[in-house]
Amino acid sequence: MRPSPSQSEVRTSSQLRWLTRWRTHALSLAVCATLAACAGSPTYGPVPAGSYRVKSGDTLYGIARANNARAADLVRWNGLTDPDKIEVGQVLRVVPPAGSSSASSGGSSSSDSARSRAPDRTAPKRTPVPAAPRIATNKIPMVWPANGPVLANFNGSSNKGVDIGGNAGDPIYAAAAGKVVYAGSGLRGYGNLVMLQHENGYLTAYAHNRTILVKEGASVSKGQKIAEMGDTDSHGTVKLHFEVRQKGTPFNPRDFLPSR
Incomplete structure (x- = not known):
């Protein structure tokens, strides 16, 4: 007949069973926590270079x-x-x-x-540095394209040329010898427009004409009549808007014209 276990043996056996259950429970909790973390952090594939x-x-x-x-x-x-x-x-x-x-x-x-980047900090605001103004090179002498008074001067932003007043039908002259590269009304805000190409990469523009007297491709001489003065589409003011550009950059026409 098997002898009955002593009180100390029963106590020890109970402690072993409790310790085994605690370890199993702890392991289960750890596995659940790991799975929860994986579910909360989506797995992404590699990103392409760049x-x-x-x-x-x-x-x-x-x-x-x-x-x-x-x-x-x-x-x-x-x-x-x-x-x-x-x-x-x-x-x-x-x-x-x-x-x-x-x-x-x-x-x-x-x-x-x-x-390996450093901890992010608020990026300081940078004050933009204005680009240095371009300087016209190899200037060519020009004559005034109209005889009326100057209504508005060049400022490089809202006015990229000079506005010359007069009466409807007043003659418009080529400021320098060149070739007609545009004659029409397809450029919004310029009305009937004539554009001449000159030496050294210069181009002159004559806007808001009533009548255009030259055709594209034609060669013109300095002082030749190329159009007649008209008015603007928006304000109805009779004037010539005259621009001088080199490689797309507008310059003050008065730097090319003789003093009045």
Whole structure:
């Protein structure tokens, strides 16, 4: 006959069973916590070279700085409407698109460089530096294209030429010898317009004419009558709007015209 277990043996056996159950429960809790963490953190695939996946705490300025780019470039490359609204998991292009003049030729993945970036700080606001004004080169002498008074002078922004007053039908003259490269009314805001191409890359424009007297492709001499003065479409003011440009940049016509 098997002897009955002592009180100490019963107590020890009970403690072992409790310890086994506690370990099993703890292991179950650990497994559940791990599964919950995995479910709450979506798994993303690798990002292509030249791209970066947004992480928690990232800002567009920090991502740009870590990848030697400007925040404005990232906005343009990724078609973002609000640079302050990027989402965790979002993939951003951090290098210029293929074919861009500033595109780099190869290099390591931007996500690798982002791992070693410094903690993000608020990007300081930069004061834009105005570009130095272009200086006209190899100026050509010109004559006044109309005889009336100057109504408005060049300021480089709202007025890229000079406005010369007069009466409807007053003659408009070529300021310098050249070739007619445009004669028509297809340019909005200029009415009937004549444009002449001159030497040294200069171009003159004569706007708001009542009548155009030359055709495209024709050569004209300095002082030749090319049009008749008319009025503007919007205000009905009789005047000539005259511009001088070189490679697209407008210059003050009075720098080319004789003093009055």
